[in-house]
Amino acid sequence: MKPDLNVIPIAHTEEIVFGHLVGEVRTAVKVANEMLRKKLVDDKTGNKTDTDWHFNELLKPEIKTNDSYRYLPGGHWKPINCSPKWKVAILIPFRDRFFHLPILLRYLIPMLKKQLLQFSFFVIEQANKNLFNRAMLMNVGFLESLKIFDYDCFVIHDVDHVPLDDRNYYGCTDMPRHFMSGVDKWKYKLLYKNFFGAVTGLTKENIRSINGFPNVYWGWGGEDDDIWKRVKDVGLNITRYEGPVYHYDVIRHHHKSAPLAKDRFELLRRSHDRLKKDGLSNIVYPIPVYELHTLYTNISVDINRIKI
């Protein structure tokens, strides 16, 4: 069925997702945020600390929803009656697209529940006006989400891509996955065979074996092709299923297109040389600001260029 991609407020998605429990959930999120602040911010100095904080300890109170799922503040979901095949962190690199998010979540949450996955939503927000760096945000999301829970599968999701069929399974496989066989803006095809953008899935081991993602792509384009090269470089193969089950629609933008990464051709040529020295091995960033929302955990981070 065609999704309705018209703008809806986040409160509307909350009501769809939680039904009559929405009030209880909003209160729980408020309480959890206060606990989180106590733990992460020193009362006397106001400084942020980077103590490891643990999922079960902090994200309370947990709520049993009426669909066999346990919910924890910050958008964390766990099935009650079965052990999930994959524990999935959905990482959404983000800046400014506040109207996209409720539309995407409104479709993804029911879909992931149907698939009986354990899942958490992380919005990784670039908290500055530098050129957007999608791949570096992916690294931050990977490292920070693992402080909360030991996820084994990471789905990296563009905020404006909505899957059209809930049989598009968001668990991982041994190899990296590309979840998309076609998209409306390209007449439900892909631009090129080696396209590895928009919605991808990698296991924790996959990500470690490619040294995470490149930190050097500032601006639009190239980072996904670089990741494709990394995957090939270490001898992994990408799985992609064909057919309409794996189609997406793009939520239309009403904004200027993002500035290009002008150096992307040059960077891409040298991808192989950077694999070992650029990624998880060299990333540095200031302590992010965490905020729990009803539908997701927001990780806001001021990323800057790193010298290689």
Ligand code: BGN
């Ligand atoms: C490609 C971009 C991708 C982008 C797709 C789809 C580059 C690198 C130079 C060849 N790659 O051309 O990043 O996802 O288009 O829009 O620009």
